[in-house]
Amino acid sequence: MTRPTIHDVARAAGVSLSTVDRVLNDREGVRQATHIRVTQAMRDLGYERNIAAANLARRRQYRLCFILPGGPNSFMRGLEEELRARADAWEFTTLERRIVPPFDDAALVHALRGVDPAATDGVAVVATDSAMVRAAMAELRDRGVAVVTLVSDLPSSRRQHFVGIDNVQAGRTAASLLGRFCRGRPGRIVLVAGSMLVRDHAERRLGFEQVLRAEFPDQSILPPLEGLDDQDIVAAHLGRTLADHPDIVGIYSLGAGTRGVARALSRPAAPRPAVVVHELTPHSRKALLDGSFDAVIHQDPVREVQATVLVLRSLIDGAAIDPEAARIGIEVFLRDNLP
Amino acid sequence: MTRPTIHDVARAAGVSLSTVDRVLNDREGVRQATHIRVTQAMRDLGYERNIAAANLARRRQYRLCFILPGGPNSFMRGLEEELRARADAWEFTTLERRIVPPFDDAALVHALRGVDPAATDGVAVVATDSAMVRAAMAELRDRGVAVVTLVSDLPSSRRQHFVGIDNVQAGRTAASLLGRFCRGRPGRIVLVAGSMLVRDHAERRLGFEQVLRAEFPDQSILPPLEGLDDQDIVAAHLGRTLADHPDIVGIYSLGAGTRGVARALSRPAAPRPAVVVHELTPHSRKALLDGSFDAVIHQDPVREVQATVLVLRSLIDGAAIDPEAARIGIEVFLRDNLP
DNA sequence: GTGAAAGCGCTAACAA
């Protein structure tokens, strides 16, 4: 009636607990014949290992460290908040977090070097792209620490996995929405980026242009504005651009600084341009509700933390990574499907 | 260094393990003064209870039973598959599933009556709306079984929770998309439902009409087609309707039978109507990719199972339900953000 | 009211 345990398996196979344990964990020192007997007994009884009990006995602790950029970026603050809130909610896992100055390679390298391999099993890092960073990551790997990138990837590094959305796809999705929202209104579309030096922004732009060019030939794209994720700069640049080009029918904001977009739009133009932005924050949510934005493309920080923990634990255990559990979807929010 | 355990708390408070346990679990038989001493010690040490160990010692088993409608409905089959696949992946939890004939109150009641309260702690049921079903659910509750509805709710019953999307919002979202996709093309929109007798379909229609009427006055809505979630019926009805009304610019399919929509559209009209359907299946996915559908509104069966298990366990433990963990979001898929 | 001791299912020395 109750689930069989290693005791039952041991009895059925006529061996001791330790032998069952050896078979279970693929440890050596078991004769072929015994191995088969035990395996057979497991199969017969439908034995299913209790992982919680195993971890308890092992006193397993996955010691993970998240390295995130600081600054006003709402999305990063959301990630940080989630880490803080759920720090104690994971079984057998401790979550440490380090905040480093944003867009600062040297600081990131410093943080990576500051990770103690003796007290850390895995690291998740929002990477900035540089050779120094790559080297520091490689160093950690050499010292036996599992390393994954988070949100922004660094493909040619020795990171073992990337947890985050596909940014080219995100850009394509944005174009697909914005193009349809503007259909019947030929005109220009303006892109607001943080900086084209950041990998994810560059990828989003790429995807956006692919789809817009191919499928919405009535719309043309202005050269991207670089707002450095700063709402004041964004508001100023975008305001000027809107004034200069009365034929702007759409805006795609692919970085942070979304509040600046909302401000630039506060002076009503008729008809107001269609707007698609990234990341659901209190501000983008408000803009969606009051009708000044049309869609928000989002990645869920809660899921991102969850997937990262899962991936790191698998990596540490040398287990296979469940691709479904590790995938971060690109979410689309309109006014009516807001969470 | 290592996390404090009840041993540490006991030592610090100068009491035994049992007393700490009594305080921890709010059992009676502890003097006020002792209680305070123990609580203080926990606070001082930053004690955090190890739930896995507790469940192990308790030999806790959450025995859950899912009751789902059979038939060709892709979404239900997805749920069933997920249940099968992850039946053994939950700690301390056994998942049983029963498939009943669809849209059959009597069969559902029979299944509910067939649940053994002595061997089942919680039930999740895709409800159909009837007094008999309500009564059977109440009976289960009286026998101490936790009951939640899944996907399709039964609000005035004694179910303790509903796990699924807000269907009014889903309809609003569909209208919001379809309206914008058709903008600049005044005309008619046709609704394809399974049956208006099913609660979720009725709710989706309601939400759709709310938004379309208020925000897209250029589009008018034809009376809904009832396709009984059967692709042949849907294909026939919709084909005829499209032929009769050359001014149809949009289609919203709010039930199953999506394949029928694709078939009806296979004879090309120019420009083809904008199409929004429900549930991501291999067929709707294909239609999205080949450009015959514009958007799919989806609820994730994986998440649905997960949330249901979490909710039922909380209910059984008498614990609070985390609203975030229990929420099922309305997902929007376009060609480019397909998972 | 409180405590001692056995045990949940599994692992990890250490013997044999």
Add this chain to the structure above:
DNA sequence: TTGTTAGCGCTTTCAC
């Protein structure tokens, strides 16, 4: 190559 034994952190008799 195999078995014995003492835990992991918590719960649960049963005694005091």
